[in-house]
Amino acid sequence: MMNFLFDLLVNLLKVKRGICIFFTVTLLNSLTITLKLNAFNPFDNTITGVDANNIPITIKLDDIVSIKFAIGPCQSCKTLAYVTNESSDNVTVIDTTTNAPLTTIPVGDRPAQVAITPNGTRAYITNVDSNNVTVINTATNTPLTTIPVGVAPFGVAITPDGTRAYIANTNSSNVTVIDTTTNAPLTTIPTGILPIQVAITPDGTRAYVTNVGGSITVINTATNTPLTTIPVGVGATGIAITPDGTRAYITNQFTNIVTVINTIANTILTTIPVGLTPFGVAVTPDGTRAYIVNVNGNSVTVINTATNTPLTIIPVGNRPVQVAITPDGTRAYITNFDNNNVTVINTSTNTPLTTIPVGVGPNGIAIGTIC
Numbered sequence: 265m266m267n268f269l270f271d272l273l274v275n276l277l278k279v280k281r282g283i284c285i286f287f288t289v290t291l292l293n294s295l296t297i298t299l300k301l302n303a304f305n306p307f308d309n310t311i312t313g314v315d316a317n318n319i320p321i322t323i324k325l326d327d328i329v330s331i332k333f334a335i336g337p338c339q340s341c342k343t344l345a346y347v348t349n350e351s352s353d354n355v356t357v358i359d360t361t362t363n364a365p366l367t368t369i370p371v372g373d374r375p376a377q378v379a380i381t382p383n384g385t386r387a388y389i390t391n392v393d394s395n396n397v398t399v400i401n402t403a404t405n406t407p408l409t410t411i412p413v414g415v416a417p418f419g420v421a422i423t424p425d426g427t428r429a430y431i432a433n434t435n436s437s438n439v440t441v442i443d444t445t446t447n448a449p450l451t452t453i454p455t456g457i458l459p460i461q462v463a464i465t466p467d468g469t470r471a472y473v474t475n476v477g478g479s480i481t482v483i484n485t486a487t488n489t490p491l492t493t494i495p496v497g498v499g500a501t502g503i504a505i506t507p508d509g510t511r512a513y514i515t516n517q518f519t520n521i522v523t524v525i526n527t528i529a530n531t532i533l534t535t536i537p538v539g540l541t542p543f544g545v546a547v548t549p550d551g552t553r554a555y556i557v558n559v560n561g562n563s564v565t566v567i568n569t570a571t572n573t574p575l576t577i578i579p580v581g582n583r584p585v586q587v588a589i590t591p592d593g594t595r596a597y598i599t600n601f602d603n604n605n606v607t608v609i610n611t612s613t614n615t616p617l618t619t620i621p622v623g624v625g626p627n628g629i630a631i632g633t634i635c
Contacts, residue, residue, distance in 0.1 A: 349623025380632030544586035
């Protein structure tokens with residue numbers, strides 16, 4: 265303990281503005297972790313740091329075999345929202361701390377959806393009329409490359425380990441799987457009619473694809489083959505999976521309902537009435553609520569996921585399309601296609617906080633921690 269405190273004190277004396285302490289620990293289970301130091305608690309003998317994704321990790325000193333300290337430049341992490349502007353062929357980047365646009369990035373023709381890798385280093389944008397995907401370097405907010413996929417790519421999702429991106433090609437009735445290391449297509453997987461959105465389970469073992477033609481295609485991501493098909497009615501569009509991976513929430517734009525699927529049995533649990541033309545959907549990080557975007561209702565329906573009943577309806581802009589929620593769950597961001605802006609909702613009060621101007625025809629949105 266004395267050696268630990270001495271080393272910590274020596275490094276604390278070296279710290280200046282913009283310089284942080286990093287520590288590398290080897291644990292009793294032989295795992296080695298490097299973290300940026302946040303705090304040391306002498307009362308319960310714990311040390312807390314944050315990893316590359318800014319997630320706090322607390323370690324007991326009794327579990328540490330060895331520890332080394334170092335100083336270096338602090339990483340400046342930001343929570344950024346990436347918005348695809350369908351009619352201006354670009355992406356607006358928003359700083360969610362200030363709720364101000366930072367920059368715009370040119371992409372392909374009619375960008376639709378966006379997904380950010382778990383480590384925050386890349387954003388993948390589907391370009392419907394270019395039949396390709398633009399990859400953005402989030403450190404510089406510049407395009408890295410484009411990847412050819414199927415016809416009219418729309419939905420995109422990335423596996424939890426960040427190694428693959430799944431692209432729903434609406435007019436090809438298939439999904440393209442991209443290797444995110446090489447940014448090259450790996451394979452294509454057949455789906456139902458008009459696949460439009462993709463969601464991947466938290467354990468990364470399955471991908472769920474909504475087919476507007478009336479079904480959900482479930483894909484085994486280990487073999488990249490279809491496992492089963494779940495009929496849900498014509499008009500299936502948006503999809504989000506709960507953090508525990510047990511349920512999927514699917515919007516049906518033609519019948520104004522949300523279908524809830526048990527992902528263990530791949531069966532329908534219930535349906536929930538919502539607003540007019542539900543499209544986008546997102547579930548809060550704690551899994552307690554689902555936010556449903558009603559395109560022709562100009563509103564968002566909030567669902568209590570414990571009871572699967574609507575809690576409230578929140579007015580937003582004209583023709584809202586998609587929704588994304590911040591990693592801490594405190595705010596929801598909704599794209600308003602006809603207003604060329606984004607509505608920010610306080611999820612504690614479920615009231616609008618502000619609107620943010622973006623490009624022309626905002627459609628997709630994704631939020632990630634960028635360091």
